[in-house]
Amino acid sequence: MESAVLDFESDYFTLFKLQEGVYSAIAKNHTITGANAGFFDLGDYVIVFDTMSAPKATQDLIKGAKFCCKKEIRLVINSHFHGDHIYGNHAISPSIPIIGTHDTVKMINEHTFENLANYQKNARKEIKKLDNQLKTESNPAVLFEINSDLDFLLTISEHGFNLRLPDLIFQKELTIHGSKRSVQIIDVGAAHSISDTIAYLPNDNICFMGDLLFENVDPSWVDKKSVMPFAVNPKNHLKVLKKYSDLNIKYAIPGHGKLSPSPIVFKSNIEFLRLKYPDAFS
Template sequence: MNPEFSSKHFTLKKVRDGVYATIAKEGSGSVANAGFVDLGDQVIIFDTFNTQQASDDLRYCAEKIINRPVTLVVNSHWHGDHIRGNQTFKDCAIISSQMTFSKMKDIHPKRINKQKKDIRGISAYRQSLENQLHQSDGDKLKHQINSLIELEQSLPTLELVLPNQLYYKEITFYGPKRSAKLFTFGGGHSQCDSVLYLPSDKVAFMGDLLFVNCHPTFFQESNPEKWIEILKKIERMDIEVAVPGHGSLGTKKDILTLMNYISHLISKTRKDNNKEEVVMPTIYNEWTSPEIYQENSKIIKEWLILNSKQ
């Protein structure tokens, strides 16, 4: 990345002329990936990171490279690592689905206020982790400490900025350089996940519908079967580059890999229903955050039990 645009929060990846992914650095204020697109007459930001210091760098980078002000921001879903940087773009149109808007409005005010009131607690926890560094030099621990430092730095001035425009199912933005289609097939990872598709570039910004070379995160709201259905629909589209919510840039192969992962986890959990822990296949050993596999299995187990009662 050009030193002029270096950031401790992300690595800039040029996907096409005027299309960039910003890949989160571990232990930074970004947490999740984001990106930006030049339509020729306006600039679209896709997701805004976990902190305003990371999103400030994102806006600076986008406007310097494209040489045009950001006009439109997309929130792919309601999770904090994709929307807490919205305040950097208060002067822009911020668009999401109705479900994403509702979840942000209902959940984040209490969550943010609770963290603001507990900055001392967060600081104490971070210091306890720093004390552990004397016994361990693990990179994971260092990244965790750095992420907490970024969180502490963000909280005093953090404010929740909600989307000010909503869309239903799909909307297309047209420009002299390219068009961009924003759409949702509903919820898979979250209760509603949006994708930004650039047909002429064969690029899709997929948010947390896609994880590349890292274990995906399941939540109580996740629907594994619908997640697979959504990935199948996207995989049939003309895509060469898929920008994930977490991990490195991907392709259709990575979409298929995640579909297989979810299908495997469902069948494996169903088969080993009575076991405390499901053994993780060795093919996933090299993926980052392997500890998430067991947590995913537990959530899948609960999901299977709930669906069996319906």
């Protein structure tokens, strides 16, 4: 079946049905809060992949999962340690385990908490700046992004906001078999980040790739030092992309950007890596 946009209202994402029981949440905003996520029904329960950055977006994601699957969430996967994919852990019930790798937990402790503290420290100044922008901005798309960033900053500034760590640690690969489908939760090692986890659904040939894939990469970005995407291990990143490209994945859900035909997204990301890191492939 072709993917279908669902009639589910969220300020943060558009919900797509990829296959019966498999859904992607594609972010509407591409600033602070603009990471993608998704969820799938194993048969008896639902697994969520990534929690986005704004806890209110995560609350919508939870509602979307219950709306689509009519079942409880029993597990959440964190793809890597970057805050735009895991700040939403705050909104996950303590009764629902979050799974990640040892290195992801290590990097959250060493870096993500510090980044969050910096956001919180500068939140008042940034909120004031965004409030001033609201007074003069008229473009609806820009207004939407300003309001999304304001919502994020106000939320993380609330008393009692805390970033929850993964509490289930796996090594290399974990396969979970459900009555409807199986999922392979795979640590591909250092690629985009120091540890990247994907969720591959072999029965459906669908893969949630996290930030191993960006939909809207452009070769012209190569000379821009600060631009995303980047790779801490370009060789392994390329190896992983080539491996899953060769599987002719039906849907490869990127960490950022729109849902697009998988061959096109894989090709553009592979080309980008080769251009951005030529020394790694010489």
